[in-house]
Amino acid sequence: MSPIDPARLTADLIRCASVTPVEGGALVLLEKQLTEGGFTCCRVDRGGVSNLFARWGDKGHARTFGFNGHTDVVPLGDEAAWTMPPFGAEEKDGFMYGRGATDMKSGVAAFVAAAIDFVGDTPPDGAVILTITGDEEGDAIDGTTALLDYMAAEDEAMSVCLVGEPTCPDSMGEMIKIGRRGSMTAWFTVTGVQGHSAYPHRANNPLNAMVRLMDHLASHQLDQGTAHFDASTLAVVTIDTGNNATNVIPAQANATVNIRFNDSHSGASLSQWLRDESSKIAAEFGLEIGVRISISGESFITAPGPLSDLVSASVEAECGVKPELSTTGGTSDARFVKNHCPVVEFGLVGRTMHQVDERVEVAQIHQLKAIYSRILTDYFG
Numbered sequence: 001m002s003p004i005d006p007a008r009l010t011a012d013l014i015r016c017a018s019v020t021p022v023e024g025g026a027l028v029l030l031e032k033q034l035t036e037g038g039f040t041c042c043r044v045d046r047g048g049v050s051n052l053f054a055r056w057g058d059k060g061h062a063r064t065f066g067f068n069g070h071t072d073v074v075p076l077g078d079e080a081a082w083t084m085p086p087f088g089a090e091e092k093d094g095f096m097y098g099r100g101a102t103d104m105k106s107g108v109a110a111f112v113a114a115a116i117d118f119v120g121d122t123p124p125d126g127a128v129i130l131t132i133t134g135d136e137e138g139d140a141i142d143g144t145t146a147l148l149d150y151m152a153a154e155d156e157a158m159s160v161c162l163v164g165e166p167t168c169p170d171s172m173g174e175m176i177k178i179g180r181r182g183s184m185t186a187w188f189t190v191t192g193v194q195g196h197s198a199y200p201h202r203a204n205n206p207l208n209a210m211v212r213l214m215d216h217l218a219s220h221q222l223d224q225g226t227a228h229f230d231a232s233t234l235a236v237v238t239i240d241t242g243n244n245a246t247n248v249i250p251a252q253a254n255a256t257v258n259i260r261f262n263d264s265h266s267g268a269s270l271s272q273w274l275r276d277e278s279s280k281i282a283a284e285f286g287l288e289i290g291v292r293i294s295i296s297g298e299s300f301i302t303a304p305g306p307l308s309d310l311v312s313a314s315v316e317a318e319c320g321v322k323p324e325l326s327t328t329g330g331t332s333d334a335r336f337v338k339n340h341c342p343v344v345e346f347g348l349v350g351r352t353m354h355q356v357d358e359r360v361e362v363a364q365i366h367q368l369k370a371i372y373s374r375i376l377t378d379y380f381g
Helices: 006-014 026-036 101-121 144-153 206-219 267-285 306-319 362-380
Strands: 040-043 051-056 064-070 095-097 127-133 160-163 175-177 182-191 233-240 252-261 288-297 324-326 343-345 359-361
Touching: 006 026, 006 095, 006 101, 006 362, 026 040, 026 051, 026 101, 026 127, 051 144, 064 101, 064 362, 095 101, 095 362, 101 127, 101 359, 101 362, 127 144, 160 362, 175 306, 175 343, 182 206, 182 267, 206 233, 206 252, 206 267, 252 267, 267 288, 306 343, 306 362, 359 362
Parallel strands: 064 127, 064 160, 160 343, 175 324
Antiparallel strands: 040 051, 051 127, 095 359, 182 252, 182 288, 233 252
């Protein structure tokens, strides 16, 4: 079997219009490719989300290397602003253009190509598992979590896992993610008493309390950072009243904050802090403050060790640079995989992900496949 061209596979995937949660033919394409490469495949669809599980080698083997990634993409934004067809996978000046080119159809294509070629050329003493979801960019409720639930029910297990998200800020090979900050969002509703702005003493303005609360939360230093994490951050992202009248004190005000937190906190501890601070302000102003909180992920760290050393050595061998071990950025599906096995993330330069004219340097797709191939060779060697 001739080697799989990861750039051609990337192009085929880009041409699948798989905007979350639409499958768009991407997983159908990968299932066919993997089956032809000797993998046993199973669709693990749940809640209207398409997912693919693929394994080569004996089930339950003590050494099982896993890859995780996604084929769904974010919406196009202003399609008229694109200078290249967003699902065309056209090439120009060494770059391939299209939604998902960077995040992360190129990463999926690279590890699929590397895995198929590896098990075909040098069948390892062990197993290779690929978990690919169509719901990373969406709610992520029925994506990688569904795959992990399936694996638990079927006694499938990965010894270690590499998530192929783009991890390099500016140049290839500069960064590996060994953890991620936690993420949570809180919605506040302050209910006061509506009244005439000329007679504020007859009303109870919810905005006064809301502004005080938001200022208190935003000016509070959550921490100064930890060994592997930057300082936690809280951002006020909106304050709304829906009030267009200049002579009316509104009855209600709403605000939202987003927190990215390190391993000195948990979602539960920060939730309690937000509720305690809201209760203090509510009592001070004599009104009600409702709080609703959603925790999308806890912070986690895979301590530097065998897995990060393996990936780092392979990156350095192929790129000539020693990557930084980092926990920066947003969230990824590694936050789910870390409950199953040790996990790190490594992928391409992510400078244009989610942008208009998203694009990937074609040479880097081949370079990424070489890195993944070396990781597999060294892991099983």
